[in-house]
Amino acid sequence: MQHIIDRFISYVTIDTESDASSETTPSTAKQWDLANKLVEELKAIGMQDVTIDKKAYIMATLPSNVLHEVPTIGFISHFDTTPDFTGFNVKPQIVPNYDGKDIVLNAEQNIILSPNYFKDLLLYKGQTLITTDGTTLLGADDKAGITEIITAMEFLIKNPEIKHGKIRVGFTPDEEIGRGAHHFDVEKFGAEWAYTMDGSQIGELEYENFNAAGAKIIFKGKSVHPGYAKGKMINSMLIANDFISELPSDETPETTKGYEGFFHVHHLTGSIEETVLELIIRDHNKKKFEKRKELIEKITRKINKKFAKQFGADIVTAEIKDQYYNMKEKVTPVKHIVDIAEKAMREIGIKPLIKPIRGGTDGSQLSYKGLPCPNIFAGGHNFHGKYEYVPVESMQKAVEVIVKIAELTAIGDYVKTEETAKNKK
Template sequence: MQHIIDRFIGYVTVDTESDPESNTTPSTAKQWDLANKLVEELKQIGLSDVSIDDKSYVMATLPSNLDYEVPTIGFVSHFDTTPDFTGKDVKPQIVKNYDGGDIVLNKELNIVLSPSYFKDLLLYKGQTLITTDGTTLLGADDKAGITEIMTAMEYLVQNPQIKHGTLKVCFTPDEEIGRGADHFDVEKFGADWAYTMDGSQIGELEYENFNAAGVKIRFKGKSVHPGYAKGKMINSMLLANKFISKLPKDETPETTKNYEGFFHVTNIQGSIEDTLVQLIIRDHNRNKFEKRKEYVEEVVAKINKKYQKQFGEDIAILEIKDQYYNMRDKVAPVMHIVKLAEQAMKELNIKPLIKPIRGGTDGSRLSFMGLPCPNIFAGGHNFHGKYEYVPVESMQKAVEVIVKIAELNAIQNKK
């Protein structure tokens, strides 16, 4: 267990925050620090074909130790952390034999991780938790996944009596800003399928995610002295407000769960003559997803029609861009890859929690690039903020799941 703790802390104390405003890959130069460290570590533990490309994608191979052919399986995690909360100067705290009570993350700032608010904490009573110090995120998303993949590969190298086929490893940049699969070379990777180790609670196994689109609407206006504005002024901020008021009130992130989709306004910047509204559209059902986009188009079209005579041209400029789709479409024809992971968990006395992802994953895009890629738990909770934590026992179980998947693949495909 200490080996996993040391490895994980070695990763999270390297700042790898990504930057959505950057046009480079990786989006921040500091991501190279951990990428290069991972390359050296992969070589040290004995993997083959270790490489890092000009975009910082790290790949490696654990060769088969079988005398017959079985499918090649890949394992994928990302090394960047979200720009939503600082990942600089992470100072992990270790809570041994957690007693089920409040955890003081930072006494000076009165920051407390409490099961009265974060009820999942009680699942891990008696276990060892790694938390933040209340001033940064932790980075378990997804350095827990990297820890688990690296530890599993090392274990298999050191225990050649465990039979397995060829295993592929890839660590990627910029997943947190939606670009983790942008330069992923599926052909070079060479796996028949893969798993992202990027879920949360122990037991999670996911092969469904949202269909997703990003929306930008620029509302124009006319500025006139407010004392003489009657019939002349058009306030673009009020137009933006009219648009937002037309969105269903009960179809937002804070009012939906499970398979329910939503509209989510993420940003507004405006003045009288120019206001930009940004939102995201999410739905697991592809038909409902398309209807949500159509609804936005209809609302914008009505606003344009209403102001056409007064403004003389379209007063609202709409841009909708699809971001990713539900991986279920690509995984359903090869459901044996989900069943394999499910069996591995059951044999390890882990209860599989098969549920839809209310978000996206690199696995979704990779699935549509020809690499079916369900998602497996990495163990962390409360990602993207100061209350993030990970039970060490969950990371250990994730290591065991990786090993068991490799083992079962060899057994089930024995000629």
């Protein structure tokens, strides 16, 4: 267990925050600090064909140790952390034998990690937790995943009696800003399928995610002295407010769960003359996803019609861009890859939690690039903020899942799983 703790801490104490405003890949130079460390570590544990390209995408190989033909599988994680909360100067705190009570993250600032608010903490009573010091995020998203993959590969190398086929591992930059798979070379990776180790709670197994789009909406206005503005001034901020009020008030992130989609207004800046509204659109159902985009366009047309005579041109412009799609469409035809992960969890005593991802993952884009890629738990909770934590035992179990998936694939048990499923039909 200490080996996992030490490895994880060595990763999270390196700042790898990504930056959506940057046009480079990786988006921040500091991501190279961990990327280069990972390359050396992969070589040190005995991985082969370790490469890093000019955009910091890392790949490595664990050769097969069986004589019969086995599908090449992969495990993937990202090394950047979200720009939503600072990842600079992370100071992890170790909480052994958690007693189920409040954890003081920062006494000076009275920052408390409490099971009264974060009820999932009680699942890990008696376990060892790694938390923040209340001033940064932790970085378990997704340095826990990297820790688990490297530890699993090291275990397989040291225990050659465990049979496995060829395994490829990949680590990516910029996942947190939606670009993790943009420059991932699926052909070079050469796996038939892969798993991202990027989920949360122990047992999570996901192969459905949102269809996603982003919208940037620009509102124009006319500024006139307020004392003489009647019938002349057009305040773009008020028009933006009218636009938002046309969106369903009960379809926001804070009012939805499970398969329910939403509109999320995340940036609004403006003046009388111009206001810019940015929002994201999410839905698991493709038809509902398309209808959400149509609603944005419908509201835009309605406002333009209202101001056509007074403004003399379109007063609102909406730019909608698709971001990623539900991986279910690509994974379902090869459902046995999910069955293998589910079987692996059950064999090591974990109850699988198969549910949709209320977000995106590298696996979504990779699935559409030809690499079917379900998502498996990495163990962390409360990502992207100061209350983030990870149970060490969950990371250990994730290592065991990786090893078991490799073993099941090598003995061909996934074929039995497929046949069993067909017979049930």
